[in-house]
Amino acid sequence: NAGVMQNPRHLVRRRGQEARLRCSPMKGHSHVYWYRQLPEEGLKFMVYLQKENIIDESGMPKERFSAEFPKEGPSILRIQQVVRGDSAAYFCASSPLNTGTGVGTEAFFGQGTRLTVV
Amino acid sequence: SQQGEEDPQALSIQEGENATMNCSYKTSINNLQWYRQNSGRGLVHLILIRSNEREKHSGRLRVTLDTSKKSSSLLITASRAADTASYFCASIQGAQKLVFGQGTRLTINP
Numbered sequence: 001n002a003g004v005m006q007n008p009r010h011l012v013r014r015r016g017q018e019a020r021l022r023c024s025p026m027k028g029h030s031h032v033y034w035y036r037q038l039p040e041e042g043l044k045f046m047v048y049l050q051k052e053n054i055i056d057e058s059g060m061p062k063e064r065f066s067a068e069f070p071k072e073g074p075s076i077l078r079i080q081q082v083v084r085g086d087s088a089a090y091f092c093a094s095s096p097l098n099t100g101t102g103v104g105t106e107a108f109f110g111q112g113t114r115l116t117v118v
Numbered sequence: 119s120q121q122g123e124e125d126p127q128a129l130s131i132q133e134g135e136n137a138t139m140n141c142s143y144k145t146s147i148n149n150l151q152w153y154r155q156n157s158g159r160g161l162v163h164l165i166l167i168r169s170n171e172r173e174k175h176s177g178r179l180r181v182t183l184d185t186s187k188k189s190s191s192l193l194i195t196a197s198r199a200a201d202t203a204s205y206f207c208a209s210i211q212g213a214q215k216l217v218f219g220q221g222t223r224l225t226i227n228p
Contacts, residue, residue, distance in 0.1 A: 004160075033215070033216060035218070040223075041220060041221075042206060042218050042219055042220040042221045043161070043206070043218040044218075045215050045216070045217050045218075048215050048216075056215045058215070059215075091160055091161070093161070093216070106151055106163040106166055107151075107161075107163065107208075107216055108163065109153075109160035109161040109162070110160050111159060111160045112159075112160055
């Protein structure tokens with residue numbers, strides 16, 4: 001099991017461009033979480049998805065940000081018209097079940113995508 | 119707002135000493151989890167304690183949970199330089215989302 005794979009590891013975009021971050025969950029995992037982390041800070045929840053469904057997007061900015069987790073393929077976090085304030089590390093995590101339901105439902109994290117907007 | 123609040127924000131100790139980090143949370147939980155993050159890397163799950171458990175051990179880790187005070191602690195015994203990392207507690211907010219605190223940055227000095 002290759003673990004949670006995120007790509008690219010590093011992404012540089014100019015202001016106004018689009019950033020597309022990919023996350024392939026662990027095999028058999030149907031729950032995906034996206035988080036944003038600024039240097040020296042904790043992880044801020046963005047969105048929780050199951051296959052083909054957005055379950056909780058309360059942490060997503062209302063504009064420019066969107067996420068999907070299609071039936072086939074990786075989960076995508078898309079940021080349109082990026083601004084310098086979008087520069088951060090974006091982490092994806094997956095779990096086989098809703099991670100609040102008990103033992104064995106911990107979340108497994110990818111190595112993150114570091115987005116730099118210049 | 120983040121569910122968990124860790125303290126201290128930063129902790130620096132000598133190798134071999136014990137390190138204790140605390141976490142407080144606001145809403146009722148099914149379980150509370152601790153994660154570790156090495157600089158520039160993703161988070162690694164360390165231990166999960168259920169709401170009906172008071173203490174749990176895993177190797178040099180000991181986690182306690184006090185649901186009446188809505189707090190948890192992580193103790194790392196006989197610390198090693200390799201334990202240098204940030205440590206986060208996490209719990210479920212609402213029905214679905216796993217929410218993290220700001221973390222404790224632990225430095226083990228050789």
